[in-house]
Amino acid sequence: MPMEDIKEKQIEITRVIAAPRERVFAAWTDPVHIAEWWGPEGFTTTTKEFELRVGGVWRHVMRGPDGKEYPNKTTFTAIEPPSRLAYTLSDDDAGTMKPFDAEILFDDEGGKTRVTLRMTFADAEQKRMQVEDIGAIEGGNQTLGRLEKHLNG
DSSP, X not given: OOOOOGGGGEEEEEEEESSOHHHHHHHHHOHHHHHHHOSSTXXXXXXXXXXXXXXXXXXEEEEOTTSOEEEEEEEEEEEETTTEEEEEEEOTTXXXXXXXXXXXXXXXXXXXXXXXXXXXXXXXXXXXXXXXXXXXXXXXXXXXXXXXXXHHO
C-alpha cells in the first residue's frame, strides 16, 4: 500500500498581517492577548493553564456563540521565537477528537508578517471530518482575521 500523500491529511492557511512578526508571535504566545482573538467569529476563549515551553501545556475552553463549550489541550512541541510554534492539539481528554499536530510559521514580509498555519491530521478521514464537519478552514481563516483586528485595532 503506498504511503498517504501528506497533502491528503494536511490543511494550510496563510494570511499576511500588517504587524511585525515579533508582535504577532507575542500575541500568539501571551494568554492575555489570546483571550482577545482566539477562535472563530463569535467564540470566546478562557485559559485555564498556560506554560510556554517545549512540553508545556495550554489548557483552554472555547465557548461557541450557542454557549457550547469545547475543551482544548495544546502541548507545545517547538518554540522558536519569533519564527515558529508547533504543538499537538487535543480535546483535553473529552474523547471527541483525535489529537493532531499544528505548526505556525511567522515570516517577515517587510514589516508585515506572513502567518502560515499548518495542521497535520492522522489520516485523510480525520482531515475530511475537520474540514467538512467542523469547518476548520473557515474557522482558521476567521481566527487569523480576529488576530489581525486585535493587532491593528
